[in-house]
Structures are given as C-alpha cells and as structure tokens.
Amino acid sequence: MTETVMLVLPQTVLGLLACLFILGASFGSIPRGSWNSWALLGLVAAGCTLHFLSDAVPLGGTTAVAVDSLSRGFQWGCLIIGALFVLMARESQAKSETAAEFHALVLLVICGMMLVSAANELILLFLGLELVSIPTYVLLYLDRRDYAAQEATTKYFLLSILSAALLLYGFAFVYGLTGTTHLSVARGILTDAYAVAPGLPPTGGSVLGVVALVLIFAGLGFKVAAVPFHFYAPDVYQGTTPFNAGLLAVAPKAAGFVAMIRVLSETMVGFEVPAERVAIILAMITMTGGNVLALLQTNVRRLLAYSSIAHAGYMLIGIAVGFWEAWNPQRSLGGETGLPGGISATLFYLFVYSLASAGLFAVLIYLPRPGRQIEHIDDLTGLGRTQPLLAIAAALFLFSMAGIPPLPGFWGKLSLFMGALNVRSAPDTLHYGFLALAIVGAINAAIGAAYYLRLVAIMFLQDPISVPQPSGGKPAFAAVLLAAALSLALSWPKPLLSYVNGIGERPGVVAAGDPDPPVYTTKVNKHRTEVGSP
C-alpha cells in the first residue's frame, strides 16, 4: 500500500494542492493574483517528486500503478504542457473571483492525465479519465456564463458522460474475458490463451474481446474526438474561452490516446487484427473528415477544432501500426530508418501537437482586446505587421501542424506515415489497408497545409485592418515564446525520437510468467485456474 502511494506521489502532490486551493478559496484571505504562482510552484514540486521517483524506483513491477518509461515520459509531458497552460491563464485569472477554484481544477485535470498514464488497473484508469472530465465540465462553466458557453458545457457533458458509459461497458467485457482488472495480468492471461492456439493470422479470438474492443474504441473515440464521435468538438470550442478550448484540444486527447495504448495496445493480445481494422477505418475517416471540414471554417476556434480532429486521425495511424507490430514477428520497428515504431510515433506526435496547440491557443488568449475574443479568421489580418514576433510564433505553430520541414510536426508525420509504409508481409489484404492509410494520410497533409497556409497568408500578406490591443498579458506572451522555443528545439528531433523509441521497445508490462510476482498479482492468479480458457 505504502509503496503504491509512493508511485503516485506526483499525482498526490497535485491532488493535495487542489484540496488546499479549495480550502483557501473557502476562507479567502489569500490575494487572487497569487494562486497562479502557487499552481506553478505545485507543478514544479510535482516535477521534483517525479524526478525523485525516477531515481528511487526502478522500472517494472506489477502493482496497480505501472512504472514504465511510458508513464514517466508521459507525465513529464503533462507537467510541461500543464505549466504552459497555467502560465497563459495568469493574467486573466489575476482578478477573477474564482481564481482559486480555476487553478485547483486545472491541477486536477493534469493530475488525472498523469494517473491515466500510470494506470495498470481498469478502475484506476477509468477514474483517471473521469478526473480529467469532471473538472473540465466545471472549468467550461467557470469563466463564461452566456448562452453559448452553457450550451457548450451541456453538450460536452452529455457526450462525455456517454463516452464514459461506453468505455465502462467495454471494460466490463475485458474483465469478463480475463477475470482480472489488472492490465498486465490480463495481458499475461490473454498471451497464454493465445499461445495455446497460435497461428497467423490471429483469428480474432472470442466474441467478448471483439465487443470490448469496439466499445472501448467508441468510448475513447469521443475523448480523442475521432470521426464519427467528433461532432461536439467544434461547437464546444467555439462556445467557450480560448483557454478552455486549448485545454480541451490537449488534455482529453492525450489522456484518450494513452488510455488506448494502455488498454488496447498493451493488453488485448490476440485481438490485433480486428483492432487494426477498426483503427485503420477510424484513422482514415477522422483525418479526411477533420481536414475537409476545416477547409470550410471561418471561425478560428472552429477551424482549430476541426484541425485537432484531423490530428487525432494522424495519431490513430500510429495506433494501427502499433497493433500490426504487436503480432507480427517480422516487425522492423522502423529499425533501419531510425524512425520509431507505431506507438512511439504516436507519442512523439502527441507531444508535438500538444505543444503547437498550446502555443496557438496562447496566441488567441494574448491577442484579443479587453472583453472581445478572436472569432473570425479575419481578426488575424495583418498580424505580421502589427505584432511581428507573435505572428512569427503563430506561423511556426501552424507550419509545425502542417508538417513543413524541419519543424517537429514534419518529423512526427514522417514517422507515422513511414510506419504505415513499413507494414509489409501482412498475411492478407490488410497490407493494402496500411498502404492506403499512408496515401490518404499524405493527401490529408496536403489538404491540411492549405488551410494552415491560408491563415499564415492572412497574417503576413494582408494589410492590417486595425491595431490590436493585446489584453492577455505578458505571461501569455511568454507562454507563446516558450512553446515556440520548444518547438524550434524539437526541429532537431533525434533526442526525443530516440526517447519515445525506447518507450515503444520496452512496453514495461511484465508477462504473467513473471518469476517473482508481487502479492497483488498472486492474489489474482489464484483465481486464474478457475477461469477456463477465454
């Protein structure tokens, strides 16, 4: 127990801090402007404990908390992006009545994302996802209370809760299939069952598993805003503040993808072929739908919503490739090209995308004059003349999202598409599926470039209509510059790529044949003999 608590120490720090914030808000003698600094300090403290944890606890082990390079790396990513978001809210929250609550909720969202990445247990994973969702509902309500914001909240709430229910129904079948809620144990059981009846291609196993797969894909599809579960995203982004829209573009998506990797890629051994099919189809329609609809948008936040949908589609390519790599013995993991495998490419892309999104939404927070938001894309006209530094940073993010070399978005797309192209020797026609996936992806990258470049053109090639009076404050500007600097630094992608490659190589889940199973595992294993083969 104590050890398990140790493993979630960074999350505990954030949760505890959120509780203190709520208490502070109740007694209210702390000046409103200082909450932001406390939140930033809390993130730093969480980072310190995470660092301490990395030194103190070796990777591996099969408690309810997964200690592997995936959770470590993802948690660092959460803290970095989270700090950017806290920074950009600094000015707008300095005078807000609900500053303490706001920051507590943001900390809880970050804490929830970190919990999801570290979950080795269905309950923990589900609760982590809810810890991302529930504070988000409240955040959506906190700053704007007009009609549009309420409608956005109601829509987001109802769909999010439906996705949670679908997910849970899927989890129930995983539990019924394997007899455990412990993900690494479930993986072991499924591997054993698969070893009894080997043979390529895997037949798809039992019906329960396929039902679970489809339901989990649907539930997480809402979180990552994959077509056809995307329809809430544009409305919600439009109806809320730029900060909330940015948070929605990053937090549920990151949590959804890491949950997908945990529950589907690392656990559902033997179900790779149906999973692959679902992922390929989802990826294709998500990319295409997101990009084509983004072309038609004139509202900046709606455009970014559709673009975030399209990016979810690109990341699903990596998930699909990951499934193929998992069951294919001749997998190359992109070895000779030096590019990462499917899952690793997804993680790399996720970080790069989050960085660019955070930066763009920070621009939208910084730019508007008091009491007015950036709505129409023409509001950005001539930004290159009036706010050169900001416009250059914004163009950097847009180029990165469009995948223009040498920016990190290019390396991310390259890894994803090469991963799909590397799929050879697939036993059936699925090979052509991946080929088509790569082609559709490339076409979509071109479509995407069109609307990103249109934005850049509006900023640089047209004369300014009016002189902007930015009201977002210096911290938001600093967040823009920080995100831009990080994006530029990632234009030399080698260090991060090799890091995420390490994550893909070492899934970190210990198979059931673990020679020294800890107490918790043996307790579950005791029942295994009674399960019968799934």
Place this chain on the structure above:
Amino acid sequence: MSDYLPIFLFTAVATGMAVSIIVIAHLIGPVKRTAVKEMPYESGMDPVHSARKRFPINFYLLAIEFLVFDVELLFLYPWAVSLGGGNHAFGEGHAVFWAVMVFLGILTVGFVYTWRKGVFKWN
C-alpha cells in the same frame, strides 16, 4: 464471419427487447384521460398550486450535497465490515483505515467549501 454471429444475435435481441418494450407499452397500455388521471399524484393531497412554483435554490444545492454524502456510505459500509478481518490485499489494517480517512478528508474539504460559500444559510 461466423465468429461475429453471436454479436449480431446479441445486439439484435437487446435492441429488439428495448424497442419492443417501448412499443408494446404504447400499444397495449390503456389510456384513460380523466381529471383524476391527469393529476400529478392520483392519491394523497390535492395539489394546492402549480408544481411550477419556484422554490428557493437552497433546496437544490442541499439536494446535490445530500447526493454526494449519501453515496459516500457505499465505500464506508464494506470498509467497516472488512476492517477487522486483518488479511487485506492492500496491506495492514491501519493502512486501510487511513486510506478511508483520506477519502473522508477530501469529502470534508468539499463540505467546508460549500459551507463557507453559504449553501447552508437560510434567509
């Protein structure tokens, strides 16, 4: 394809049942619109005024508060029953005890917040 047949059957049965229950209830349920039947409650007191009358928001907030604290018992009951057993998957008895204390502490934070925000004030 035959692998998936049970799924289709399962979906068909579940959907069929759900839809047919709704449809049958509509079809064979007797509809008698008398004055008594149209009343919100057929028995008990006669309604004295419109149910749409507004009532203080405090009721609503208290109801939400009640909901949360009511359901909290779900954790406390199994916890209280199993606390004396000694052999726990998660460690010793005192660890289990403190785990629930932490849970109650977090609930108390929420309670203090609502109290300080004046939810329990009646004017």
Place this chain on the structure above:
Amino acid sequence: MEGVGLTEYLVVAGILFVSGVVCMATKRNAIGVLMGVELVLNGANVNFVAFSRYTKLGLDGQVISLFVIVLAAAEAAVALAIALNFYNNHLTIDVDRGDELKG
C-alpha cells in the same frame, strides 16, 4: 433460480445498455438524458457483478461497481448543477433549445 446463469444477466445488461442509449438519443429533457446515462452505467455494473459472481473471479468486479455508483453520483451532482444553470438562462431544460451554436 437454477436456470438463471451468466447469459441471462448479460442479456439484461445488454437491454439496459440499449435502453439507455435509446433514451439518450430520443429524450430532449436534460434530466431524461441523464437517466439514460444512468441506465448505461448500470448495464455495465450488472455486467461487472455478473462476471464477478458467475465465473468466480473474486471481488474485483463488485468493487468496480461500487466505484461506478459513486462516480455516477458525482456526475449527477455536476449534471444537476449544469441543468439548474441552463434552466436559469433558457427557462427550459429542453436541450434542443440550446441552438446558439450550429452543428
């Protein structure tokens, strides 16, 4: 009770699940939609408990269902607050009336 096995429970759970989804899709009242969600969640709960009971898998499934019930209550609390605010502004909880945003 001899004849009742795992399958029956799974079918009941399936019916609850589909009813919940149908309810969410057809109801216009926010509270009605919420009831649909509860049906779906409880369908999953029935699944968990049935698996836990009928396949001798230990108590994990029942523990999950406890967590889910508490979680559903937390969500309901937030939902009621949202519905209250929605009503204050729109004077209705018919979610279709929220048509400020296209799509």
